[in-house]
Amino acid sequence: MDKHVTDQAEGLRRLLAKSGSRVVTVTGGPVGVGCTSTIVNLAAALAGLGKDVLVIDECLGANSVSSMLGGVHGAGNLRALLAGDIGIEDAAPRHHLGFSVLAASRENCSGYSAAQLGTMLAGPADVVLIDARLDRRGALSALATQSHDVLIVTRVAAQAITEAYACMKRLHYEHAIAQFRVLVNHVSSLSDAHTTFDNLAEVAARYLTVSIANAGCVAADQFMERSLELDRCVVDAFPSAPSARDYRQVAAEMLYWPMRPALAPRATATTTVRSTVSSSANADATAAHQHA
Template sequence: MPKIDKTGQIISLNLKRKQKHATMKKSAPGRSPARVIAITSGKGGVGKTNIVANLGYALCKAGNRVLIFDADLGLGNLDVLLGLTPRYNLSHVIEGKKELSEIIVSGPGNLKILPASSGIQELTKLTAVQKLEIYNKLNALLMNYDIVLIDTAAGISSNVLYFNVSANEIMVVVTPEPTSITDAYALMKILSVRYQEKRFRLLVNLAKNEKEADEVSRQLCLVADRFLDVSIDYFGHVPVDDNVKAGVRKQKVVCEMAPMTRASRNFAELAHRLARSEPMISRSENRPLIWQDII
């Protein structure tokens, strides 16, 4: 374990990713830990949390054990989106009042949720010690699930970068808006140049049709190929669907409320594709854990 001084700074950077995987496997022989997928965006307002909730629900309906970690620590709203009123949240874990396993609540379709807090500014500036504690506690839960989805905040704050590079896979959500495309590129650039992340999945939300989604993917891939040394896997799109907005107002995922709508069918297809895909583990086993560099 890395050495940590009294100020919360990590001193030793010698812990390897392969040591982390060995530790996780040791706790439950014969069972693989969950795939940890960070779902993120450069710009807010792209429907990322709705994507996470519906994708998680669809994965559960397909027979997977799914945990969603609401990692928008200061403005978490996944519980509100799902009509849940958890008694405890991540702030109680950080304060030492609860364990991570004790704050998990059940959502629709037996989906499990790790709720964040809302309106607590201190959680947006976690120390290295606090980040490490969350990381270790989350690792201890991985054997209980098939897939863990991390719903990050938007942008390029240290918390956003931390949760992205702590995951095995990164999925970037973007909309056809130019500002969303630009910010998605900026996020991938930082993760690539500073933290050596080289593979991303791309999901286009709120597309009018498949052609528009393909064009967004083409634009991003073209710029990334020219200026970044990264691989972008176009994962698919979710169309504009008024039923999604209706579900938000009713605090229900559209996949549960209206399973035969365009968006719901797309979510089912995306869940099927994700469950059947090979894990996108882009980081080298021999590289020190990147999250140790993020303060």
């Protein structure tokens, strides 16, 4: 398709959408797959493309986006925003890398309506990235359920693939999500990334009847590790590194993902469904492990 036509189609989708922002929730399996670093690098890459980006940090703590960027604090700003006293532009400080960050833990957001939480997404941002914190059932927050896409980050390792599948299973039954996007992180070769994605897609289609879309992959290189040691993102610290180029490619392609309707939050999941998910996630995940 001609790029001009593609740009027009994307502009029309944005115009017809409820919000002008593309909202992407990012999560994954075990700690260590790189969800937080993925969000920061994608945000920096998107900002480098001239996009207005807002990162919403639900995972406050030592390894959070806020901590990685030098300690972004904003509980007071969040309460003022949700109360309607200030706008999102004032609540979310802009990092020197060019994107805004809003610390919004699930605890600080509890008690607010979906409409109030939606004010975080109603600003001028072209893209909103949510570093999601799942609850004990593996469910998204009331804010994250207003996203258009759920991006699962995984690695080329049997345990990571198993956990990614279990994560998708729980999210599928909690929120009726029919499609996920998957980013394979820290890969040593394209063939490994393709094999990982194909195996995960096969298991998800067979046991969940859900589809997954390939969001791309990011190379494992010494520059990625060095950037983490420096508390920097590789896109900023080592822009010519293979991993930095991969993040920029994923970010550029993200802008052309089809704009789907926001996820519809489930009202109340039944005890039966929850117990079924809890008991069968590990059983089905064994199949993912065997395919890895």
